[in-house]
Amino acid sequence: xxKTTQPxxxxxxxxxxxxxxxxxxxxxxxxxxxWYRQIHSQGPQYIIHGLKNNETNEMASLxxxxxxxxxxxxxxxxxxxxxxxxxCIVRVAGSSNTGKLIFGQGTTLQxxx
Amino acid sequence: DAxxxxxxxxxxxxxxxxxxxxxxxxxxxxxxxxxxxxMMRGLELLIYFNNNVPIDDSGMPEDRFSxxxxxxxxxxxxxxxxxxxxxxxxxxxSSELPGGEQFFGPGTRLTVL
Numbered sequence: 001x002x003k004t005t006q007p008x009x010x011x012x013x014x015x016x017x018x019x020x021x022x023x024x025x026x027x028x029x030x031x032x033x034x035w036y037r038q039i040h041s042q043g044p045q046y047i048i049h050g051l052k053n054n055e056t057n058e059m060a061s062l063x064x065x066x067x068x069x070x071x072x073x074x075x076x077x078x079x080x081x082x083x084x085x086x087x088c089i090v091r092v093a094g095s096s097n098t099g100k101l102i103f104g105q106g107t108t109l110q111x112x113x
Numbered sequence: 114d115a116x117x118x119x120x121x122x123x124x125x126x127x128x129x130x131x132x133x134x135x136x137x138x139x140x141x142x143x144x145x146x147x148x149x150x151x152m153m154r155g156l157e158l159l160i161y162f163n164n165n166v167p168i169d170d171s172g173m174p175e176d177r178f179s180x181x182x183x184x185x186x187x188x189x190x191x192x193x194x195x196x197x198x199x200x201x202x203x204x205x206x207s208s209e210l211p212g213g214e215q216f217f218g219p220g221t222r223l224t225v226l
Binding site: 032038042043044045046087091092100101102103104105 | 117146155156157158161169204206212214215216217218219220
């Protein structure tokens with residue numbers, strides 16, 4: 001699986017959009033971008049994933065650049081409960097997938113009142 | 114569904130003792146994963162199962178660690194003998210598909226004195 005690079009920490013004002021970047025310049029054509037987050041003292045939680053196109057669900061939006069070398073997770077209206085460590089992971093999906101999630105250090109997002 | 118269930122939530126033991134961590138995956142999920150999280154090393158995959166069969170145990174640190182899955186609804190991670198450096202939070206996760214969303218349990222915080 002390709003490696004990812006994320007800033008170690010970010011701040012965001014409550015109610016504003018939080019934009020979390022991720023670089024994955026060595027991503028392969030059959031690798032997806034996944035985002036998980038871990039709120040303090042809890043297990044990681046799946047947020048969203050995508051291959052090429054931008055994706056949106058009830059939690060967040062995922063914007064993937066055309067060359068797929070980077071992506072941005074967007075929390076449209078951050079709340080204090082969104083304070084967590086956010087992990088960007090790239091992995092093969094489908095029948096070739098090994099099931100492994102390789103977590104990096106992630107980005108610690110602090111949402112401030 | 115109650116989600117992934119882990120027990121105990123906290124375990125304190127002395128060096129040299131045997132420790133057994135337990136996990137009940139979400140019903141219908143064919144994949145079960147054991148992770149370990151420490152400040153130094155972050156989240157690491159130890160082993161995972163597909164249909165109760167161990168698929169990849171390359172993350173198991175040494176022979177003191179063993180994992181079993183006797184049936185689809187139960188798995189154990191055993192450490193014998195335990196050492197202080199085994200102190201960590203151990204997470205169990207399950208998923209329906211190899212590339213699918215992994216659902217994590219609340220974790221077991223292990224302290225080895």
